[in-house]
Amino acid sequence: MRWRAGDHTVQKALIVPAGLDAESAEWLRALAGPGPRRDAALARLHEMLVRIARAETARRGPRLAITGPELDDLAYQAAADALMAITGKIGQFRGESRFTTWAYKFVIFEVSAKIGRHFWRHPAVPLDGGDWDRLPGWFGADPAQQAEWADLFAALRRAVDSELTPRQREVFVAIVLNDVPLDTLALHLGSSRNAIYKMMFDARRKLRAALAANGYISDDSSRGS
C-alpha cells in the first residue's frame, strides 16, 4: 500500500500544547491547516516515515528471513499505516516529546507488527508441540556436563507441567522451546504483546518458586537487577 495525497482528508481542530518546541508546533499547525499546506506536511511526514521504516527494516533485516523487494514493501506498508495512525491520533499528542519522536514511534511499532504478521503467515517452526531436549541448550547448558544439569532441567519440566496453566504452558512451549517471536504468538492466539508478556511473567515467577521450593535454585526471585 502506498500513500497518496488526499488520502487523509479528515481535519480536526488541534490545540497546540503550551511550551511546545517551535518545530513540533509547526508540524501540528501544518497538519491541522488548510488543504495545500496540509498536503505538503503529509507528504513530508510520509517521506520521513518511509526513511525511518527502511532504516528499521534494514537494521532488523540480518535477523529476518525477509530480503529485497519484500522487505522494502514491508517498509512502505509500515510507513503508510503509521501515517494513518498518526493522523488519526494526532489529538492525543501531548507535547511530552518532539512531534517527530512521537511520530517515529508509530512507524517503529508498525514495522514490528508487520514482521510479526509475516512470521505468522510464514512460520519457520511449529507454534505448538516442542522439543524438550532443546531446553538445556536454550539456557546455555554444556552437553558435556549433563550430569550437573539433568536433574535441574527435569525439575523445570515437571514444574512446567504441574505449576503452569494450560495457556501458560502453551506460551512457554512456543516461546522457549520453539523460538516463536512473541508478536507472532500474540497474533496466533488472538492476543496482544502485553497479555502474552504478562502470561510469561507470571509463569516465570511460578517456575522459580517451584524450583526454589525443591532446593534447585536460590529463592531470590522478584528483585530488581
Place this chain on the structure above:
Amino acid sequence: MNGWPALDRFLRTDPRDVGCAEAMKLLHIYAELVAAGEPAEQRYPGIVAHLHACGPCGEDFEGLLAALRDEAHGPPPAAGRPRGQAASISAPRSPQR
C-alpha cells in the same frame, strides 16, 4: 543458582516492570531522554526493568533510539519545508510528568 546465569535471568522477575502497554505508551519520552543523555533510568525505572526483560519492546526501543541518533546526523525537514531548509533541531524537552 548459581551455575545457570541464563536460567537465573530468565526466571527472575522485577516487580518494577511496567509491562508492554505502559512501556509502549511512554517509549517516545524515554527514548528522547536517553538520546539526550539525560538520566532516564532514574526517572523511569519501571520502563528500564521492562526493556531489559522484554525482547520485542527492547527491539522497538533500539529502533526508535537508532532513528533519533540517525536524525541527529541529518535533521529531517520540518513540516512543508524542502530538505536543506529545515529549522535546527531543538533540544529535547523534559517530559511533562
